[in-house]
Amino acid sequence: MAKVEQKTVPLNGDTAVAFAVKQCDVDVVAAYPITPQTIIVEKFSEYVANGEVETEFVCVESEHSAMTCCLTAAATGARTFTATASAGLALMHEMLAVTSGCRAPVVMSVVNRALSAPINIHCDHSDSMAQRDLGWIQIYAENSQEAYDSIIQAFRIAENPEILLPIIVGLDGFVLSHTLENVKVLPTEAVREFVGIRGVPLVMNHRGEMVPFKLDPENPLTIGPLDLYDYYFEHKRQQEEAMRRALEVIKQVHDAYAEQSGRSYGNGLVEPYRLDDAEIATVCIGSTAGTVKTVVDELRDNGIKAGLLRMRAFRPLPVQDIIRCLSGKKAVAVMDRACSFGGNGGPLFHEIRHALYDVPNKPPLANYIYGLGGRDTSPYMIDGIYRDLQKIAETRQIKEGVQFIGLRE
Amino acid sequence: MTEWKFTAKEFAQTPELFASGHRACAGCGPAVALRLIMKAARGPIIATNSTGCMEVVSTIYPYTSWNIPWIHTAFETAAANASGIETALKVLKKKGRIKNEHVDVVAFSGDGGTFDIGIQALSGAVERGHDFLYVLYDNEAYMNTGIQRSGGTPMGAWTTTSPAGKVIPGKLERKKPISDIMVAHEIPYVATANIAHWKDLVLKARKGMEVNGPAFLHVFAPCPRGWRSETAKSVEISRLAVETCVFPNWEAEDGEYKLSPQSKVIALKPERKKPVEGYLKTQGRFRHLFKPENKHVREAIQKEVDRRWQKLLKSCGIA
Numbered sequence: 001m002a003k004v005e006q007k008t009v010p011l012n013g014d015t016a017v018a019f020a021v022k023q024c025d026v027d028v029v030a031a032y033p034i035t036p037q038t039i040i041v042e043k044f045s046e047y048v049a050n051g052e053v054e055t056e057f058v059c060v061e062s063e064h065s066a067m068t069c070c071l072t073a074a075a076t077g078a079r080t081f082t083a084t085a086s087a088g089l090a091l092m093h094e095m096l097a098v099t100s101g102c103r104a105p106v107v108m109s110v111v112n113r114a115l116s117a118p119i120n121i122h123c124d125h126s127d128s129m130a131q132r133d134l135g136w137i138q139i140y141a142e143n144s145q146e147a148y149d150s151i152i153q154a155f156r157i158a159e160n161p162e163i164l165l166p167i168i169v170g171l172d173g174f175v176l177s178h179t180l181e182n183v184k185v186l187p188t189e190a191v192r193e194f195v196g197i198r199g200v201p202l203v204m205n206h207r208g209e210m211v212p213f214k215l216d217p218e219n220p221l222t223i224g225p226l227d228l229y230d231y232y233f234e235h236k237r238q239q240e241e242a243m244r245r246a247l248e249v250i251k252q253v254h255d256a257y258a259e260q261s262g263r264s265y266g267n268g269l270v271e272p273y274r275l276d277d278a279e280i281a282t283v284c285i286g287s288t289a290g291t292v293k294t295v296v297d298e299l300r301d302n303g304i305k306a307g308l309l310r311m312r313a314f315r316p317l318p319v320q321d322i323i324r325c326l327s328g329k330k331a332v333a334v335m336d337r338a339c340s341f342g343g344n345g346g347p348l349f350h351e352i353r354h355a356l357y358d359v360p361n362k363p364p365l366a367n368y369i370y371g372l373g374g375r376d377t378s379p380y381m382i383d384g385i386y387r388d389l390q391k392i393a394e395t396r397q398i399k400e401g402v403q404f405i406g407l408r409e
Numbered sequence: 410m411t412e413w414k415f416t417a418k419e420f421a422q423t424p425e426l427f428a429s430g431h432r433a434c435a436g437c438g439p440a441v442a443l444r445l446i447m448k449a450a451r452g453p454i455i456a457t458n459s460t461g462c463m464e465v466v467s468t469i470y471p472y473t474s475w476n477i478p479w480i481h482t483a484f485e486t487a488a489a490n491a492s493g494i495e496t497a498l499k500v501l502k503k504k505g506r507i508k509n510e511h512v513d514v515v516a517f518s519g520d521g522g523t524f525d526i527g528i529q530a531l532s533g534a535v536e537r538g539h540d541f542l543y544v545l546y547d548n549e550a551y552m553n554t555g556i557q558r559s560g561g562t563p564m565g566a567w568t569t570t571s572p573a574g575k576v577i578p579g580k581l582e583r584k585k586p587i588s589d590i591m592v593a594h595e596i597p598y599v600a601t602a603n604i605a606h607w608k609d610l611v612l613k614a615r616k617g618m619e620v621n622g623p624a625f626l627h628v629f630a631p632c633p634r635g636w637r638s639e640t641a642k643s644v645e646i647s648r649l650a651v652e653t654c655v656f657p658n659w660e661a662e663d664g665e666y667k668l669s670p671q672s673k674v675i676a677l678k679p680e681r682k683k684p685v686e687g688y689l690k691t692q693g694r695f696r697h698l699f700k701p702e703n704k705h706v707r708e709a710i711q712k713e714v715d716r717r718w719q720k721l722l723k724s725c726g727i728a
Contacts, residue, residue: 027497027500027501027504028493028496028497028500030492030493030496054500054503054504055500056496056497056499056500058492058493058496058537059537060489060492060533060537061529061530061532061533061536062529062530062533064485064486064489064529064530065486065488065489065492065529065530065533065534068482068483068486068489068490068492068493068530069489069492069493069496070493071482071490071493072457072480072482072489072490072491072492072493072494072497073493073494073496073497074493074497075480075493075494076455076493076494076497076498076501077497077501077506077507078496078497078500078501080497094483095482095483095486098482098483102480102482197506206471206472206473214478215455215478215479215480215494216478216507217453217454217455217477217478217509217512218453218508219478220475220476220477220478220479221478221479222468222473222475222478222479222480223478223479223480223481224468224480224481224482225464225468225469225470225473225481226464226465226468226469226470227470228469228470230470231470231471
């Protein structure tokens with residue numbers, strides 16, 4: 001049950017994100033327009049133009065500068081947000097690693113869109129999957145409601161002094177970004193209270209004094225120095241430790257938010273759907289989970305013990321949750337909306353298979369690449385995956401480990 | 410514009426915000442420029458540096474030469490760094506979360522980070538009108554990576570990527586007129602300066618900090634390693650650059666070009682303008698030009714220097 005009264009408003013994924021950012025009292029937004037993220041920057045520009053926010057909006061000349069501005073604004077102590085997609089995210093690539101390396105808690109929504117070439121504006125996850133190893137937390141929403149909720153949670157996770165890592169909140173391009181949905185929104189005061197004012201932890205400076213971790217004329221600090229073989233490795237290890245701590249913090253923030261809003265998404269890291277007693281299951285990310293849930297319900301109606309594991313957090317990877325949810329299943333299919341060319345399966349498949357490798361009763365795993373460039377993924381196709389899984393469960397044999405579905409072969 | 414007045418003694422006593430102990434080479438022009446510019450600070454100040462020699466020599470973790478808050482992010486980002494810092498300061502002050510009445514923001518970048526890879530971020534930042542001083546310390550090549558040509562490398566110069574070969578005599582292209590490009594952005598203040606004329610340099614730096622909006626300061630700063638010049642002669646070479654009009658000193662307030670005293674003297678008494686050969690001879694990077702078969706390149710350089718000088722005089726309303 002929700003603690004606070006909420007309004008239901010019609011929002012698409014992009015306007016839901018923009019509205020959440022408005023409520024979070026963000027100090028600096030720096031962004032560059034790219035389809036299908038444009039509605040976010042347009043809507044936010046309106047808030048600024050109408051004096052509805054106390055935010056400085058920097059309409060930069062590229063995504064590279066968008067990320068850089070957010071990074072240095074965050075290093076100056078500001079709460080920062082940006083949004084991008086596809087090519088824009090690819091252009092940011094260099095600065096994503098610098099941002100996490102500087103431990104700047106930037107929040108970014110990625111409106112997932114296919115990478116060029118050929119150019120395509122529709123949804124797949126190739127853009128954010130390509131950023132996997134850059135030290136960003138990655139959370140994916142299933143619907144616009146969750147996009148709204150996740151943005152609010154993201155500030156509290158990223159800015160936690162034990163974490164100080166940037167976060168991507170992914171939402172599927174067009175499927176979510178441009179589709180109206182009834183979204184329940186918290187009162188702004190409740191959101192402000194939930195995210196608080198950004199605090200800055202103390203760190204040791206070059207004189208051995210504890211000073212606020214920001215660019216502060218009263219307490220000089222050198223950020224982003226040359227760091228060679230004598231210390232770089234330790235700093236990278238600290239990022240990994242923060243990422244591990246994030247597993248717990250994501251859950252805590254999710255639970256605290258659930259208490260306020262009455263909405264929860266599994267444990268915040270993974271959302272199992274009718275999975276406990278399931279014999280066969282799929283694993284997926286994003287809006288496709290909505291379609292899969294419908295198929296699971298139909299299969300259940302027909303007496304087939306089907307289930308779903310939706311990955312909400314992709315980084316950090318919730319290995320223990322994957323083991324807990326999938327061990328002992330008779331067959332599991334991992335659905336990838338991205339392709340790791342030449343990599344023997346999609347990126348999510350690699351992660352899930354790796355997480356289960358040491359488990360004695362690990363299930364047989366198949367991989368399905370689907371929906372690239374916005375290709376429609378129908379309930380019929382998903383039903384076909386579960387039919388395959390039934391066969392695998394019976395025979396314990398996988399004919400084809402990696403399959404492409406819903407395309408001309 | 411600036412009302413700042415000081416004696417040499419007073420200037421020597423201003424705080425060293427860019428402290429000694431850094432690992433720049435002997436005779437490093439940029440290190441001299443940074444030290445002088447930081448001594449021109451008028452109050453609280455935050456600096457940022459693009460990737461390059463000055464970042465590398467001043468911040469080898471866990472040491473730093475910076476007695477002020479300082480940040481480095483990447484190569485092409487000096488102006489975007491400043492944009493983010495300046496914006497954050499503005500909004501945090503408005504919200505009452507920082508106490509400082511005003512904090513100056515200074516961005517340092519070399520020629521590679523300015524003429525080439527960082528020009529997009531620079532152009533965007535000044536178009537948006539952020540209040541910051543951008544300092545280009547120009548040593549005319551990518552020195553940190555080992556003397557590769559940049560858009561700021563002058564015609565005829567040898568670099569490791571414009572080598573003086575059997576058929577190509579060094580860099581064939583002209584130096585990009587970066588400061589004119591910045592004036593064309595219609596920003597409040599653009600100036601060129603030179604480590605040989607230190608007082609002119611620090612006054613211009615102070616002006617750049619004082620002005621409301623973006624300011625661009627282009628500092629000529631020799632690199633003995635890359636120029637194949639004597640470490641003791643960096644200041645002398647810098648002075649020659651002005652005397653030959655290879656690198657004249659000028660400033661443009663609100664787009665109005667004005668020669669600085671060291672160059673104005675030459676404009677008024679053209680006989681004082683020295684031939685460019687004397688400048689070229691001080692540096693090994695031009696040595697190949699003194700082979701008989703490369704005479705035409707020397708002539709082309711002189712012609713180019715003269716053409717640019719005439720153009721500048723015209724901009725200043727003198728010619």
